[in-house]
Amino acid sequence: MLDPLVLLALMAVGMLAGFVDAIAGGGGMITVPALLSAGLPPVAALGTNKMQSIVGTGMAALTYWRRGYVNLPSLVPAIALTFAGSFLGALTVSKLDTSLLTIAVPVALIGIALYFLFAPKLSDADSTARLRFGPFVPVMGFLIGFYDGIFGPGTGSFFTIGFVLLFGLGLTRATGSTKALNFTSNLAALAIFIPQGAVVWPVAIVMALGQVIGGYVGARTGIRYGAKVIRPLVVVVSIALAIKLLVFP
Template identity: 85%
Template sequence: MLDPLLLLALMGVGLLAGFIDAIAGGGGMITVPALLAAGLPPVAALGTNKMQSIVGTLMAAITYWRRGFIDLHRLVAAAALTFAGSLLGALTVSRLDTSLLDVAVPVALIAIALYFLFAPRLSDADRAARLPFGPLVPLMGFAIGFYDGIFGPGTGSFFTIGFVLLFGLGLTRATGSTKALNLVSNLAALAVFIPQGQVVWPVALVMALGQIVGGYVGARTGIRYGARVIRPLVVLVSIALALKLLLFP
C-alpha cells in the first residue's frame, strides 16, 4: 500500500512536469527522478513515467489543436512514421550501443539552446520553409521517434527545433505540432511497456491527474504568451537536460 502523502506529492510533481512539458518539453527531467526516489525500479519508473506523461501531452495537444495551432491533416503521415520509429527503437534498444548518445545528445541540446537564445527572428509568425513539409516531416518523425524509443531525453526540443528551423513554423505552432508527435511517440513506447507489466498503475493514475491540470494550464500559457515564454523555457529546459545528462547520467 502506497503512502497517501507520497501519492499526493507525486501528483504535484505531475502537475509541475505537465506545465513545463506543455510549453517546452523536458517534463521527464522532473518525473523520472521523483519516481526513482519514490522507490520504483528503473524500468518501472520509465514505464510509469510514459503512462502518466502521455495524459498531460494529450491534454496539451488537444488545447493547442482547439486553438488552431495543430494542423492534423498535415501531420497524419508524420504521426504514423513517428509511431513506427518509436516502436522500432523501443523493441531494438537492448541490441544497440547507445553510449555515443551520452555525449552527442547533450551537445545537441546545448546547440538548440544557443540557437533559441541568439536567433534574432524567432517569433510566432511562420516563415519560409527550408525543406518541403509533406515528404520530409514524416522522415523527421521517424528519426526522432526512433531516438525517443531508444533513449528519449530532449525529444520535444528536437521536434521543436526541426519544425522551426527546417519547416518554418512559428514557435507556438511548432510547439503544438511537437505535442502531437510526442503523444504518438509515447503511445508506441507504452505498447512495449504495458505488456511487460512495467507500469505501476496507482502511481501513474495519480500523477496523470496532476498532468491533466499542468498540461492544460501550460498549453494555455504557451498560447497566450507565445514566443515570449516558449523561447526562454526551451533554452532553460535544453540546458538543464544537457547538464543532467552530462553530470548525472
C-alpha cells in the same frame, strides 16, 4: 502500497512536469527522478513515467489543436511514421550501443539552447521553410521517434527545433505540432511497456490527474504568451537536460 502523502506529492510533481512539458518539453527530467525517489525500480519508473506523461502531452496537444495551432490532417503521415520509429527503437534498444548518445545528445541540446537564445527572428510568425512539409516531416518523425524509443531525453526540443528551423513554423505552432508527435512516440513506447507489466497503475493514475491540469495550464500559457515564454523556457530546459545527462547520466 505507497503512502497517500507520497501519492499526493507525486500528483503535484505530475502537475509541474505537465506545465513545463506543454511549453518546452523535458517533463521527464522532473518526473523520473521523483519516481525513483519514491522507490520504483528503474524499468517501472520509466514505464510509469510514459503512462502519466502521455496524459499531459495529450491534453496539451488537444488544447493547441482546439486553438488552431495544430493542423492534424497534414500531420497524419508523420504521426504514423513517428509511431513506427518509436516502436522500432524501443524494440531494438537492447541491441544498440547508446553510449555515444550520452555525449552527442547534451551537445545537441546545448546547440538548440544557443540557437533559441541568439536567433534574432524566432517568433510566432511562420517563416520560409527550408524543406517541404509533406514529404519531410514524416521523415523527421520517424528519425526522432526512433531516437525516443532508444534513448529519449530532449525529444520535444528536437521536434520543436525541426519544425522551426526546417519547416518554418512559428514557435507556438511548432510547439503544438511537437506535442502531437511526442504523444505518438510515447504511445508507441507504452505498447511495449504495458504488456511487460512495467506500469505502476496507482502512481500513474494520480500523476496523470496532475498532468491533466499542468498540461492544460501550460498549453494555455504557451498559447497566450507565445514566443515570449516558449523561447526562454526551451533554452532553460535544454541546458538543464544537457547538464543532467553530462553530470548524472
